[in-house]
Amino acid sequence: MTATSAWCTSTPNLLGFFRFSITGDSGFLAMFSTIAPDGTRDTRVGDDVSTERCIELVRTALGCAPDHPVEIENVQQWSASAVTAESLSSGRVFLAGDAAHVMPPTGGFGGNTGVADAHNLAWKLALVTKGLAGPGLLASYDEERRPAGALTVEQAYTRYVLRVDPSLPQDDLQPPLDDASIELGAVYRSGAVLGEADVATPLDDPRGHSWAPGTRVPHVPLSAGRSTLDVPATVSRS
Amino acid sequence: MHKAADEAQQSLHMPIAVDHVAEPHLTGTVLVRPDGVIAWRTVQGAARELTDALLRLLCREP
Numbered sequence: 001m002t003a004t005s006a007w008c009t010s011t012p013n014l015l016g017f018f019r020f021s022i023t024g025d026s027g028f029l030a031m032f033s034t035i036a037p038d039g040t041r042d043t044r045v046g047d048d049v050s051t052e053r054c055i056e057l058v059r060t061a062l063g064c065a066p067d068h069p070v071e072i073e074n075v076q077q078w079s080a081s082a083v084t085a086e087s088l089s090s091g092r093v094f095l096a097g098d099a100a101h102v103m104p105p106t107g108g109f110g111g112n113t114g115v116a117d118a119h120n121l122a123w124k125l126a127l128v129t130k131g132l133a134g135p136g137l138l139a140s141y142d143e144e145r146r147p148a149g150a151l152t153v154e155q156a157y158t159r160y161v162l163r164v165d166p167s168l169p170q171d172d173l174q175p176p177l178d179d180a181s182i183e184l185g186a187v188y189r190s191g192a193v194l195g196e197a198d199v200a201t202p203l204d205d206p207r208g209h210s211w212a213p214g215t216r217v218p219h220v221p222l223s224a225g226r227s228t229l230d231v232p233a234t235v236s237r238s
Numbered sequence: 239m240h241k242a243a244d245e246a247q248q249s250l251h252m253p254i255a256v257d258h259v260a261e262p263h264l265t266g267t268v269l270v271r272p273d274g275v276i277a278w279r280t281v282q283g284a285a286r287e288l289t290d291a292l293l294r295l296l297c298r299e300p
């Protein structure tokens with residue numbers, strides 16, 4: 001995996017963001033819209049992805065000289081969608097990642113949500129296939145991850161409307177919630193959690209210590225650079 | 239093991255890291271799933287200091 005850093009670019013002519021590798025020798029520009037002189041935003045950037053046009057967009061986004069050397073290696077098209085599957089499992093089939101939920105990149109939640117799906121599903125599959133847990137445990141995957149995915153889709157949509165395209169419907173727009181809580185603070189309610197989560201909100205701030213059932217073990221520094229988050233995998237049944 | 243924790247674990251149908259802490263000022267039991275999610279606990283509404291202490295004890299930290 002390559003570490004990257006994001007850099008938003010907003011010029012009078014376009015709206016988008018760069019992602020550069022930490023080494024700075026590669027990266028990509030993701031485009032949301034061009035902006036006409038009268039302020040009108042046009043999200044149909046993909047209509048013209050000729051090399052000349054892409055070089056022009058990169059130079060504009062960088063704010064560099066019109067003869068600045070730019071080499072286009074690859075162009076990929078994407079469309080902003082905000083959809084969650086009606087169910088994340090059917091029999092032996094489980095949906096994770098973008099197959100389960102697609103969301104606009106505003107917030108940078110899409111890949112992270114897919115990783116959280118896999119993190120939630122992997123240990124359940126392992127326990128069930130090894131015969132260490134009953135198959136009922138697998139039902140908790142949909143119970144836990146679908147609400148979390150749906151909430152994240154709504155949050156990404158809110159950010160897309162507010163930052164990119166205010167002309168989109170705003171009737172049911174959810175108020176923006178804290179980024180860290182969206183990424184790490186899902187509160188699970190399922191057959192794999194006993195007792196009501198005594199947090200009123202749909203998310204639990206991971207920097208806090210609610211200690212409610214269905215939330216993550218809080219991070220508490222231990223000795224030798226360890227954290228309580230390192231412990232569940234190593235604690236054995238007493 | 240704490241009887242209630244045993245029952246809780248059985249009703250969850252899965253093996254979970256379980257530990258019980260009994261100190262003069264602190265007693266509690268937690269079930270933590272392999273993904274680090276708290277599945278059950280007996281410490282109710284504990285203050286941050288108490289839960290931090292409990293976690294350290296669970297992790298056998300001074």
Ligand SMILES: Cc1cc2nc3c(=O)[nH]c(=O)nc-3n(C[C@H](O)[C@H](O)[C@H](O)COP(=O)(O)OP(=O)(O)OC[C@H]3O[C@@H](n4cnc5c(N)ncnc54)[C@H](O)[C@@H]3O)c2cc1C
Nearest residue numbers: 006030078096097098099105107108109110111112113114
């Ligand atoms: C512009 C942009 C910026 C983004 N920025 C971020 C960000 O900053 N942070 C973040 O977390 N997320 C971000 N995302 C979202 C992230 O890229 C996706 O959520 C993530 O890549 C989804 O991963 P996935 O494995 O579920 O699906 P995919 O990455 O779509 O992988 C699915 C794979 O399956 C393959 N496939 C499809 N059909 C078949 C078939 N029939 N047989 C075999 N293989 C098949 C496809 O070729 C593909 O390789 C961004 C998305 C976009 C568009």
